[in-house]
Amino acid sequence: MSVATGRAWVFGDDIDTDVLAPGIYMKGPIEKMTPHCLEAVDPEFAAGVEAGDVVVAGRNFGMGSSREQAVLVLRHLGVAAVVARSFAGLFFRNALNLGLPALACAEAGRIGASHRVAVDAEAGDIQNLTTGGRYACEGIPEHLMEMVRDGGLVPHMAKRLGARSSRG
């Protein structure tokens, strides 16, 4: 995982999966959903976000549904990482399973809208390039690090299954 550097898009507490991935677009391809990601709370986000940008939020980010589209839609928009004070358990597992770094950071509130941040997911380190601040975060749980390095659960399993069949 390389260090991601981008602009921060800042949201509050309890951002739910219905505003991330509205149910009305769940039937179709992800491309039809991306323009509507977070539009109920920030109509500018989907059009303005650029590859490498970072979503920053308060507590309980991703609460609600098990739908992985809430992660896929962020990845599709090029979001490099999500930094939040805390995550909903399902979203956290989904994010890492899909290779989107999700970092719990007690100081996420120090990052303001449009601040430039550099996120080192593996080291659990965030630099605020706008203010010069530096924040430690919980980082990725040790037992999942290899999976995240592999790019998520599917490539990780492909590696494991490949290793198993080549051994067999």
Next chain:
Amino acid sequence: MARTLAEKIIARAAGQDAVTPGDIVTCAVDLAMMHDSGGPRRVAPILESLQAKVWDAGKIVVASDHYVPAVDAESAAILDLTRKWVADNGIPNFYDMQGICHVVVPEHGHLLPGMFVVGGDSHSPTGGAFGCFMFGVGATEMAGVLVTGETWIKVPETILVRWGGRLGRGLSAKDIMLFLCHRLGMGGAEYRVVQYAGDAVEGLPMAERMTLCNMAAELGAQTGIIAPDAVTADHIRTNGGDPGDVASWQGDADATFHAVHDFDAGTLAPQVAAPHSPANAAAVGDYENVAVNQAYIGACTGAKAVDLCMAAAVLKGNRVAAGVRLLVAPASTRTTAEAAADGTLATLTEAGAILMPSGCGACAGYGAGVLAENEACIASTARNFKGRMGAPSADVYLASPYTVAASAIRGRISDPRDFLEGRAP
């Protein structure tokens, strides 16, 4: 060392004598439940890319409940794909348009005390009512389970929530949960297990216990759970399952809890949660006279047979207000059959209710009954996030089926006890 029920189930699934909160363990999955939205259409491409087969078709159960019945080519294709995948993979337990997975799966006796179960839906904690450790996972994680038959869990601490006394007339499990959402907050449980106990909980039928466990999701819990008892065992037997020895799936009396909360069911007032969070709950009096365009009795937490009976108790002899639509989507086809047999459906339709297909329906905006811009709805569902039930500017209030029915009669949010006083129970 004394252990909670959840710790005992996880230890058994992990093949260990005991586990301690904070341990990260790999568990064998006893049952994997999927629906049409997050199930085959999402896991099939992953299994194909891995050239992998399902680990045990007999431990997989699939229910099509989100896109039912199909309304366009896209939803029809999703249901078609689901049927074909189930057939191709030899999945013996498939419930096609029979109702909501959380209701249909236990209706067929699949959930038994002590099981470690994953479901491809966030309301999978519902299964905790049967003494299972059951939690929701996303589609990629489900694909991993389908290939390996296992998944990881960081052993959670348990929060014990005890409700003493007895719920008053016109009160239900939904009122308990909305109260707890307000009291503990969304995410307040922080990945822990919420175990419900106390006289009021023990006095509830299984359908109501399912509502308690279901909405542990709203508290941010890993899951909810209730220790199985004679009510659990009878219910499982009635549905064709073998509950085993429920006495063997109990937490130790001196187990350690992260916290213990005690509440008195007898003093609880009907609760209503204002937009756009279940945590915005307060006594119904705080929202009385808010006008509604739609009243919705539906979803896994709000349209089981007991829920329809609650609505009927209020609606009997009354009419839905002019200009208000009352939609009723029974949680399963069996629910519909039961409600037809005992006259509940007739009471609802005579009052002006419109019957809808069994499925997730309007709750998450997938099915029929969604809202227009600036409309207001009172619903017996579990979530009222912005835009969830249709237009982002629509307001959804959450309440029990009693309160939804009372509000449909007046066209304004109303206390159901006004309609129940003086009536025979």
